[in-house]
């Protein structure tokens with residue numbers, strides 16, 4: 001579940017209710033929450049899902065368990081180099097820019113294979129699959145169509161990559177189509193927590 005902008009109290013309620021996987025899109029906020037919860041909850045899994053600036057890779061690598069938003073080799077290399085030896089390998093996904101707009105983050109479709117080959121060479125990160133954040137679509141059929149290209153690429157890449165098992169597609173407004181398109185991990189925020197309050201004191 002996506003806990004960005006949610007207070008530690010709200011997350012603590014979710015933990016009590018049995019949730020174990022949390023997604024954060026801001027390095028500082030996520031790190032503070034991880035540090036807070038690690039004292040009492042070693043079994044939580046923290047996923048970084050936001051855009052990555054290369055000067056933030058160390059903080060991400062030292063705290064998170066998963067990264068969904070790798071879109072270039074430089075970031076992948078730094079995450080691997082900076083992963084502490086005492087931690088298990090970082091589990092990562094390649095984020096694809098499915099809308100084709102240059103302003104959006106994510107690798108282009110024709111860059112994915114080369115990026116995946118680069119990541120396969122890195123010792124401390126493990127490539128597990130693909131992720132995307134499509135443009136909001138007005139109806140179910142458009143949502144399904146927006147997921148089709150990544151879903152096809154995911155299946156094709158699985159043929160040669162035994163560890164490739166995660167397709168992170170689907171959020172509150174498009175999870176129905178994402179699941180039909182083969183999502184193995186949905187990232188749900190508002191449909192669980194309600195509308196985010198951006199002014200709330202978080203930690």
Ligand SMILES: *Cc1c(COP(=O)(O)O)cnc(C)c1O
Nearest residue numbers: 002025049171172187188189190
């Ligand atoms: C905020 C966010 C989500 C969750 O969105 P909801 O619409 O609240 O479900 C999922 N993925 C990413 C990358 C996000 O930033």
